[in-house]
Amino acid sequence: MQAQGAGVESIGLRLYDLSRQRIMQRSAQGQQLMISLTDQTGRPLANGVYLYVITV
Numbered sequence: 551m552q553a554q555g556a557g558v559e560s561i562g563l564r565l566y567d568l569s570r571q572r573i574m575q576r577s578a579q580g581q582q583l584m585i586s587l588t589d590q591t592g593r594p595l596a597n598g599v600y601l602y603v604i605t606v
Contacts, residue, residue: 552581552582552583553581553582553606554581555606558580558581558606559579559580560577560578560579560580560605560606561577561578561580561581561582561583561604561605561606562575562576562577562578562583562604562605562606563575563576563577563583563585563602563603563604563605564602564603564605565600565601565602566600566601566602566603567598567600567601568598568599568600568601570601572590573589573590573595573600574588574589574590574595575590577605
């Protein structure tokens with residue numbers, strides 16, 4: 551994921567399942583955040599619907 555614009559200092563992602571449990575949280579300095587599709591324990595994410603919050 552990449553954010554564009556002047557003055558972007560950091561980018562973050564929080565991922566939730568439909569029961570509102572957070573299953574992933576990642577952040578990085580700068581305009582680019584690389585993520586792997588695994589949960590907090592390192593297991594691959596299951597197919598399905600997820601909710602996400604992106605902060606810039």
